[in-house]
Amino acid sequence: MSSTTTMTSQPPELRPRDSLVQLDLESALRLQVLTRNADLPVLPGTAVEALRLVRDPRVRTDDLLAVVELDPPLAARILAVANSSYYARGNAIRSLRQAVVRLGLHALRDVIYMAIYASTLFDAPGLIDVVRETFDHSVIVARFAQRLAPHVGIDDETAFLAGLLHDVGRARCCKVLSKLPQARGQSRDVLVPLIDRYHEAAGAALALAWNLPTEVADACEHHHAPCTPLATLIAAADAVAYALEQPPRASIEALELATQRVGLSAAEAIEIFEPLRAELSARVSALP
Ligand SMILES: [Fe+2]
Ligand SMILES: [Fe+2]
Numbered sequence: 001m002s003s004t005t006t007m008t009s010q011p012p013e014l015r016p017r018d019s020l021v022q023l024d025l026e027s028a029l030r031l032q033v034l035t036r037n038a039d040l041p042v043l044p045g046t047a048v049e050a051l052r053l054v055r056d057p058r059v060r061t062d063d064l065l066a067v068v069e070l071d072p073p074l075a076a077r078i079l080a081v082a083n084s085s086y087y088a089r090g091n092a093i094r095s096l097r098q099a100v101v102r103l104g105l106h107a108l109r110d111v112i113y114m115a116i117y118a119s120t121l122f123d124a125p126g127l128i129d130v131v132r133e134t135f136d137h138s139v140i141v142a143r144f145a146q147r148l149a150p151h152v153g154i155d156d157e158t159a160f161l162a163g164l165l166h167d168v169g170r171a172r173c174c175k176v177l178s179k180l181p182q183a184r185g186q187s188r189d190v191l192v193p194l195i196d197r198y199h200e201a202a203g204a205a206l207a208l209a210w211n212l213p214t215e216v217a218d219a220c221e222h223h224h225a226p227c228t229p230l231a232t233l234i235a236a237a238d239a240v241a242y243a244l245e246q247p248p249r250a251s252i253e254a255l256e257l258a259t260q261r262v263g264l265s266a267a268e269a270i271e272i273f274e275p276l277r278a279e280l281s282a283r284v285s286a287l288p
Contacts, residue, residue, distance in 0.1 A: 243270065
């Protein structure tokens with residue numbers, strides 16, 4: 001999620017006491033995220049192996065199933081995502097094997113990425129709404145980026161992964177803040193600006209810790225000031241996601257700037273993404 005405050009409006013004015021609390025929280029968050037790399041969620045061994053397999057173009061379905069079946073919570077989450085309205089289209093998927101047959105390996109790979117994200121990062125008591133919003137937004141950006149990737153000569157799998165993870169640092173910041181006693185009971189007006197400010201660095205560190213491609217980590221770090229082709233693509237997908245939301249959260253100027261960088265007009269980009277608009281309003285319902 002790009003920072004809404006930077007797109008459309010200034011953050012709300014805080015009361016003096018809230019400003020002091022925010023300063024205190026900021027130094028704690030900065031320390032944890034930038035210097036101690038605290039709360040870098042560790043991937044379970046099965047997820048590491050599943051991620052390795054799904055990136056292997058020669059992977060055999062049976063090998064992938066054998067790994068995922070070793071981790072029942074992950075397997076359950078994969079089934080939940082596979083049964084979301086986007087993938088299941090009204091037909092219940094009851095087993096992993098059925099998911100493979102129904103979805104195909106390509107879509108299953110995306111489902112596994114989403115399941116690993118959801119099962120690893122939904123751990124921020126008090127801020128779970130922010131994590132959920134971030135996840136929903138990220139799935140939409142991932143799909144937009146995947147759709148747009150061939151137009152700009154980028155591999156669609158990498159585009160999907162970068163879109164899904166571009167704001168993963170927000171979930172990590174939420175996790176860190178949820179453990180700070182001084183954050184307890186604080187309003188979103190106090191906490192969200194801090195999450196906005198540190199999510200890029202927090203996400204890049206997480207992507208590197210998970211051994212994801214460097215370009216994906218770069219997209220996490222630079223999607224608000226893009227300086228690589230992939231980060232530029234993600235910035236465009238991010239802007240379109242915001243422009244298609246109701247009410248829109250990206251200004252038309254932000255949208256035009258972002259889409260021009262990938263060689264499209266704002267209108268062309270919206271035309272490409274319009275078929276996905278229904279999903280934006282329906283959201284992605286495969287979450288905890
Ligand atoms: Fe974003
Ligand atoms: Fe962002």
